[in-house]
Amino acid sequence: MTQGKFSTRSIWAGEKDQLAFGATQVPVVHSVSFGYEDMDEWYEVATGKKKGHIYGRNTNPTVEAFEDKIKNLEGGEAATSFSTGMAAISNTLTTFLTPGDRIVSIKDTYGGTNKIFTEFLPKMNVDVELCETANHEVLEAEVEKGCKILYLETPTNPTVKITDIERMAKVGKANGAIVIVDNTFATPVNQNPLDLGVDLVIHSATKFLGGHADALGGALVGSRELVEQVYHYREINGATLDPMSAYLLLRGMKTLKLRIDQQNKNAHDIAEYLKTFDIVEDVFYPGLEEHVNYDIAKKQMHGFGGMLSFSVKGGVETVREFIPALQFANKAANLGAVETIVGPSRTTSHVECTPEERAAMGIPEGLIRYSAGIEDIEDLKADLKQAFEKVEQKVSPKS
Numbered sequence: 285m286t287q288g289k290f291s292t293r294s295i296w297a298g299e300k301d302q303l304a305f306g307a308t309q310v311p312v313v314h315s316v317s318f319g320y321e322d323m324d325e326w327y328e329v330a331t332g333k334k335k336g337h338i339y340g341r342n343t344n345p346t347v348e349a350f351e352d353k354i355k356n357l358e359g360g361e362a363a364t365s366f367s368t369g370m371a372a373i374s375n376t377l378t379t380f381l382t383p384g385d386r387i388v389s390i391k392d393t394y395g396g397t398n399k400i401f402t403e404f405l406p407k408m409n410v411d412v413e414l415c416e417t418a419n420h421e422v423l424e425a426e427v428e429k430g431c432k433i434l435y436l437e438t439p440t441n442p443t444v445k446i447t448d449i450e451r452m453a454k455v456g457k458a459n460g461a462i463v464i465v466d467n468t469f470a471t472p473v474n475q476n477p478l479d480l481g482v483d484l485v486i487h488s489a490t491k492f493l494g495g496h497a498d499a500l501g502g503a504l505v506g507s508r509e510l511v512e513q514v515y516h517y518r519e520i521n522g523a524t525l526d527p528m529s530a531y532l533l534l535r536g537m538k539t540l541k542l543r544i545d546q547q548n549k550n551a552h553d554i555a556e557y558l559k560t561f562d563i564v565e566d567v568f569y570p571g572l573e574e575h576v577n578y579d580i581a582k583k584q585m586h587g588f589g590g591m592l593s594f595s596v597k598g599g600v601e602t603v604r605e606f607i608p609a610l611q612f613a614n615k616a617a618n619l620g621a622v623e624t625i626v627g628p629s630r631t632t633s634h635v636e637c638t639p640e641e642r643a644a645m646g647i648p649e650g651l652i653r654y655s656a657g658i659e660d661i662e663d664l665k666a667d668l669k670q671a672f673e674k675v676e677q678k679v680s681p682k683s
């Protein structure tokens with residue numbers, strides 16, 4: 285395993301094993317199958333006795349480099365990859381759950397994950413218990429009733445709530461559950477769930493790991509015993525990461541620390557800056573001392589992340605004017621890219637919910653999600669200021 289500090293490993297991990305022809309960069313191997321003249325060698329590779337590749341749905345050299353890199357950065361024993369983050373989540377859950385099992389999770393998981401919990405798992409006769417996010421006492425009580433999986437995501441979408449990973453891993457382990465954390469928002473730069481005692485870490489590599497919004501992918505990291513079971517499910521069911529996407533994600537990950545450090549800083553500055561505007565009602569960022577879960581965030585995160593959200597007075601009316609007025613922001617549903625990305629929660633993460641459901645989840649109609657990019661902070665601030673000024677000219681928000 286490649287040694288060194290995080291930025292060194294993010295450059296070198298997984299790379300050297302896959303180089304060919306003296307190339308200094310991992311090749312994109314667009315080959316569906318891998319052929320053998322020697323029948324004994326073919327047999328050895330096919331039965332896993334010798335390292336090598338057989339068929340692209342199972343393994344591929346470029347994809348393997350991506351898996352080695354994320355395994356190294358999360359500090360796990362093994363890793364496998366998927367076509368998307370949702371494939372990572374659904375394949376992992378389906379590998380371990382059988383009819384009659386019970387899973388405990390939180391209400392604020394990613395929209396797609398929430399759909400698996402509310403629409404698809406019940407069809408498999410899996411009992412799903414979704415607790416109030418970050419209500420640790422309730423989560424503990426539900427885990428103690430017994431469950432196959434404890435599934436967490438922290439920080440969450442869109443109000444960036446924080447769950448105490450170490451505390452939850454402890455109760456999960458004590459009750460025989462497999463503890464899984466979706467680490468997409470934090471990335472291994474800001475948070476290391478395996479060190480805090482969880483069994484498996486999941487990523488939508490589409491977001492911060494790739495960082496350039498040009499490739500979809502997912503990853504799972506943890507013990508060899510658990511990851512191999514999920515790999516087996518994935519190789520048969522076919523949600524394989526494409527070699528070109530693996531290459532783009534690999535390239536993105538080389539700058540992960542540089543990008544995340546900058547995004548942490550930008551998001552924190554923006555959160556503080558937003559508080560100075562009268563039109564802003566509430567700002568949600570785990571790095572703000574007034575955030576409900578600030579103490580837990582401070583304890584378990586090395587940085588508070590690039591994601592924040594805020595609500596504006598005047599609700600939907602204000603949002604409609606404000607977002608298009610921003611110059612340095614993509615108005616889109618994704619997050620975690622080098623560009624700043626802004627969107628209303630009612631259109632992005634929680635578009636499937638009714639206004640009443642969103643209200644029940646503590647998501648005001650005027651909530652805006654802000655994924656801080658790596659632009660110059662002065663430009664981002666000036667952009668927000670001019671957009672707020674434009675809004676104030678057009679609508680006179682009721683307080």
Ligand SMILES: *Cc1c(COP(=O)(O)O)cnc(C)c1O
Binds near residue numbers: 437466491500502
């Ligand atoms: C985007 C996202 C996912 C799903 O990932 P895809 O690559 O879009 O399938 C899962 N979890 C979180 C926290 C996400 O932000």
